Amino acid sequence: MKIIITETQNNLIRRVYSLIEEYIGQLSPDDICRYWRREEGSHYIAEAMSDLILIVQEQYDRLSEDEIYDLLDDFGTLSEITEFFYDVIDECN
16 A cells, blocks of 8 residues: 655655654664563554654644644554564564
8 A cells, every 4th residue: 555645744754754763763672572562562652653743843843743643654654663563572582
């Protein structure tokens, strides 16, 4: 399925994309294995998305949390965090 976002949305996300990628790159598999359980996945994902919303809001304070969440979802960030969590949790010993 191809995700379609507007040019304006694309430009907004691209401006903070490096911050988003940096945040995602700092997510720790060790922390997931130590402190999280599979059934807590939705809480982990919500916490990560909340952190990202704050990062984006620092750059675009005129956007609401819901607008930023939708942009991150459209851009694939929600899926990326979800897949990361469940891939890691499945590999934990």
